[in-house]
Amino acid sequence: MSDFKDAAFGAGHDHIFLGAAHEQNERRTWAVIALCSVMMLIEIVGGSMFGSLALVADGLHMSTHAGAMLIAALAYTYARKHAADSRFVFGTGKLGDLAGFTSAIVLAMIAVLIGYEAVSRFLSPVPIHFGEAIPIAVVGLLVNLASVWLLRGDHHGHSHGHSHGHAHDEHAHEDEAQTVSAPFGVFAVSIFEDGVPPVFRITSAAGVSRLDTSTVSVTTVRPDGTQQVFAFKDRGGYLESKEDIPEPHAFRAIVRIADGEYEIGFEEHDHDAHDAATRDHNIRSAYIHVMADAAVSVLAIIGLVLARTFGWLWMDPLAGVVGALVIANWSYGLMRDTGAILLDMNPDRRMAENVRHAIEDRGDKVVDLHVWRVGPGHMSAVLSVSTSESQRDSRFYHAVLQRFKGLSHVTVEVQPA
Structure with a gap:
């Protein structure tokens, strides 16, 4: 008869698999929402009072920005409040990845809308009120830079998705000599x-x-x-x-x-794969939103200044096209990485090999092995071991695997050879 047992290393049996900086990132996200909301009200009220349609439009744009941030903030709050809810079999650690995937879709839609508007302006140029447009773009950039500062820290996503997901299984360096x-x-x-x-x-x-x-x-x-x-x-x-x-x-x-x-x-050492296993995609998605908005502001300022200085009216829509492509690229990277986690793709194959070797180096055989991420910095493993050593039960293998950092939940089935 096989011996079947479950253990949750480092987290007890409460199955709480939230990221180490969960509450800190939650506070940061709410702070950005507050900043964007204040700026939104100032622009809409000011634009209405002074008759500036451009100011009102930018205020409405800021509201969509705050709404996107709201996805991340609510995900943090919900995951924290329901972390011990037994209905979530493996906890709420992956809720941030779900929010990140949703944000990636929103980003993709924003990229499409910006691209569509830019192409429309190429075909049918519209007059530009430079006196209003440039200051608003500068103010928007300052707000986005302030948001980037608030979201700074260990978000593990600062490369915006274009360098993730393709180098996590190999070491690109020499271990400390x-x-x-x-x-x-x-x-x-x-x-x-x-x-x-x-x-x-x-x-x-x-x-x-x-x-x-x-x-x-x-x-x-x-x-x-x-x-x-x-x-x-x-x-x-x-x-x-x-x-x-x-x-x-x-x-x-x-x-x-x-x-x-x-x-x-x-x-x-966990090395590069450790980064993929611990990255908080929820704060990463919030960070990408403000970076995308900042990039669009920078491109808009450049396009407007060149258009006013040299009369190149086509520079404004061209800046929009470039911005749309940049945002689409970041959206794709975020969607790819979060989608892989939601489908339980193993982001740390090195961890799986380490688990296999740790068992088989002791003369046993790993019959079946599954390793996947249940939250930022938390991996789960289910394995079936065939052994000829009658004194080795599931507790023996739990003790063997307990030294692996980040392996927070382990289920072992022991089969007599």
């Missing part, structure tokens, strides 16, 4: 995995050419006592292990150089 002080020099031992299977590298400021590779080795000692010896080859400037390093990269390492023996340690 561990130093070894030998009698004939100081050597740096690191794990290198820049687009290649992970390997050890040994470097030295004095060079490694004088080292005999037959006298150099690294022996890894994992928490369960498993050992593996790595031989090295000369790469001309550094030594590199001939064998790849299995996951996870958490072990003691005994480095042998000539007649010396030195012990160092490595810890598992």
Whole structure:
């Protein structure tokens, strides 16, 4: 008979999987709504009093901006208030992703409307009241910059979607090097995995050419006592292990150089995939909204100034087309990333491989494994393990996996081999 058990590491059994900065981001979003609402009232009232249609129009535009922010703010508030609601099987951590996906659709609609208006003005130019339009665009830009400042912080979305989702499964750097002080020099031992299977590298400021590779080795000692010896080859400037390093990269390492023996340690890092797993898409969507509005304001100012200075009336609609394309690009990135999470696509395949290796390095077999995100910084795993060790139950595997940061909820089924 199989042994089936569930555990929620770091969150107990309340299944609260909200982001670490949830309440802080909630306050920031409401602050931006307050700022936009005040500006909206000033522009509408002022425009009505002074007969400025352009000022009233910009005030109405600011109202749509505040409405978009409202999606994010309400999502934060609802998720917090219902975090312990048992009706949500895996908590309310993904509500922010749903709000982000909705905001991405709104952004796409805004991009289409701006593009349509710009093309219409290309075909049928309209007179521009530069005296009113330029100051309003400047004021709008200042409000958007203030909103960006309010939403500043660890939103994990500052690249607006165009650099996410395509580099989260590989390390693009070298792990922090561990130093070894030998009698004939100081050597740096690191794990290198820049687009290649992970390997050890040994470097030295004095060079490694004088080292005999037959006298150099690294022996890894994992928490369960498993050992593996790595031989090295000369790469001309550094030594590199001939064998790849299995996951996870958490072990003691005994480095042998000539007649010396030195012990160092490595810890598992989440790296780029960690960013994908912890990113708060709700604050990211709010940030993209204000950045999109700021970008449109900047383009509008440039277009209006050039149109007034050189008579290039086509610059104003051209700026609108460029702004629409930029917003559409950001919308696509946000929609892609949030949609993947809503469909339970694993944003951290490295975590899944680490879980698999942690189990199988102990001689067992992972029959089935599913890892997905349940909230910013919270991953869930369901796995089925086949083992010939009768004393290993689900508690044993929970203890094995508990050291993984961000793995907040684990369900294990144990099947006798």
